Amino acid sequence: VQLVESGGGLVQPGGSLRLSCAASGFTFSTYTMKWYRQAPGKERELVALITNDGGTTNYADSVKGRFTISRDNAKNTVYLQMNSLKPEDTAVYYCCAKRLWYDYWGQGTQVTVSS
Numbered sequence: 001v002q003l004v005e006s007g008g009g010l011v012q013p014g015g016s017l018r019l020s021c022a023a024s025g026f027t028f029s030t031y032t033m034k035w036y037r038q039a040p041g042k043e044r045e046l047v048a049l050i051t052n053d054g055g056t057t058n059y060a061d062s063v064k065g066r067f068t069i070s071r072d073n074a075k076n077t078v079y080l081q082m083n084s085l086k087p088e089d090t091a092v093y094y095c096c097a098k099r100l101w102y103d104y105w106g107q108g109t110q111v112t113v114s115s
Contacts, residue, residue: 031099
Protein backbone atom coordinates (compact mmCIF):
# COMPACT_ATOMS: atom_id res chain seq x y z
CA VAL A 1 0.00 0.00 0.00
CA GLN A 2 1.28 3.41 -0.92
CA LEU A 3 -0.07 6.96 -0.82
CA VAL A 4 2.17 9.61 -2.32
CA GLU A 5 1.30 13.28 -1.94
CA SER A 6 2.66 15.97 -4.21
CA GLY A 7 2.02 19.59 -5.13
CA GLY A 8 3.03 21.33 -1.94
CA GLY A 9 5.31 24.32 -1.83
CA LEU A 10 5.66 27.99 -0.98
CA VAL A 11 2.89 30.33 -2.07
CA GLN A 12 1.96 33.92 -1.29
CA PRO A 13 -1.22 34.76 0.60
CA GLY A 14 -4.17 34.72 -1.77
CA GLY A 15 -2.49 32.21 -4.03
CA SER A 16 -3.49 28.69 -5.03
CA LEU A 17 -2.04 25.20 -4.91
CA ARG A 18 -3.32 21.84 -6.04
CA LEU A 19 -2.29 18.82 -4.01
CA SER A 20 -2.41 15.32 -5.44
CA CYS A 21 -2.31 11.96 -3.71
CA ALA A 22 -1.58 8.92 -5.85
CA ALA A 23 -2.67 5.61 -4.38
CA SER A 24 -1.58 2.06 -5.06
CA GLY A 25 -1.78 -1.35 -3.49
CA PHE A 26 -5.46 -1.33 -2.53
CA THR A 27 -8.86 -0.94 -4.16
CA PHE A 28 -8.94 2.82 -4.25
CA SER A 29 -12.53 3.11 -5.45
CA THR A 30 -13.87 1.46 -2.29
CA TYR A 31 -12.21 3.86 0.14
CA THR A 32 -13.25 7.21 1.52
CA MET A 33 -10.37 9.62 1.03
CA LYS A 34 -9.44 12.37 3.43
CA TRP A 35 -6.99 15.25 3.61
CA TYR A 36 -5.58 16.19 7.00
CA ARG A 37 -3.11 18.84 7.97
CA GLN A 38 -0.83 19.45 10.90
CA ALA A 39 0.73 22.79 11.71
CA PRO A 40 3.74 23.09 14.04
CA GLY A 41 2.68 22.71 17.66
CA LYS A 42 -0.89 21.83 16.73
CA GLU A 43 -2.90 18.65 16.49
CA ARG A 44 -3.62 17.03 13.17
CA GLU A 45 -6.98 18.21 11.83
CA LEU A 46 -9.31 16.91 9.17
CA VAL A 47 -9.52 19.32 6.26
CA ALA A 48 -11.77 17.53 3.77
CA LEU A 49 -13.15 14.15 2.85
CA ILE A 50 -14.78 12.54 -0.16
CA THR A 51 -16.69 9.29 -0.24
CA ASN A 52 -15.62 6.41 -2.43
CA ASP A 53 -17.89 7.33 -5.33
CA GLY A 54 -17.28 11.06 -5.00
CA GLY A 55 -20.92 11.62 -4.17
CA THR A 56 -20.36 13.29 -0.82
CA THR A 57 -17.77 15.78 0.32
CA ASN A 58 -17.24 17.50 3.62
CA TYR A 59 -14.97 20.33 4.73
CA ALA A 60 -13.63 21.90 7.87
CA ASP A 61 -15.26 25.28 8.53
CA SER A 62 -11.89 26.95 8.18
CA VAL A 63 -11.55 25.95 4.51
CA LYS A 64 -15.14 25.95 3.26
CA GLY A 65 -15.51 27.96 0.10
CA ARG A 66 -11.75 27.98 -0.52
CA PHE A 67 -10.75 24.30 -0.82
CA THR A 68 -12.21 21.63 -3.08
CA ILE A 69 -11.60 17.91 -2.76
CA SER A 70 -12.07 15.65 -5.77
CA ARG A 71 -11.03 12.22 -6.96
CA ASP A 72 -10.42 10.28 -10.13
CA ASN A 73 -11.00 6.60 -9.48
CA ALA A 74 -9.64 5.70 -12.91
CA LYS A 75 -6.31 7.26 -11.92
CA ASN A 76 -6.39 6.20 -8.25
CA THR A 77 -5.80 9.80 -7.29
CA VAL A 78 -7.39 12.30 -4.93
CA TYR A 79 -6.88 16.04 -5.21
CA LEU A 80 -7.17 19.08 -3.00
CA GLN A 81 -7.55 22.38 -4.80
CA MET A 82 -6.65 25.17 -2.41
CA ASN A 83 -7.54 28.75 -3.32
CA SER A 84 -7.31 32.05 -1.46
CA LEU A 85 -4.61 30.60 0.74
CA LYS A 86 -3.89 32.21 4.09
CA PRO A 87 -0.82 32.06 6.33
CA GLU A 88 -2.83 29.93 8.77
CA ASP A 89 -3.11 27.26 6.08
CA THR A 90 0.60 26.58 6.52
CA ALA A 91 1.00 22.95 7.53
CA VAL A 92 2.04 19.51 6.41
CA TYR A 93 -0.85 18.03 4.43
CA TYR A 94 -1.52 14.30 4.54
CA CYS A 95 -3.88 12.14 2.56
CA CYS A 96 -5.58 9.21 4.20
CA ALA A 97 -7.55 6.28 2.82
CA LYS A 98 -10.26 4.97 5.13
CA ARG A 99 -12.53 1.92 4.92
CA LEU A 100 -13.99 0.10 7.90
CA TRP A 101 -11.09 -0.55 10.26
CA TYR A 102 -8.44 0.04 7.61
CA ASP A 103 -6.67 3.34 7.18
CA TYR A 104 -3.56 4.19 5.21
CA TRP A 105 -1.53 7.39 5.31
CA GLY A 106 0.84 9.20 3.03
CA GLN A 107 4.10 10.79 4.09
CA GLY A 108 2.82 14.34 3.81
CA THR A 109 3.62 17.40 1.72
CA GLN A 110 4.56 20.80 3.11
CA VAL A 111 2.44 23.83 2.27
CA THR A 112 3.80 27.21 3.32
CA VAL A 113 1.80 30.39 2.81
CA SER A 114 3.98 33.42 3.28
CA SER A 115 4.90 36.69 1.64
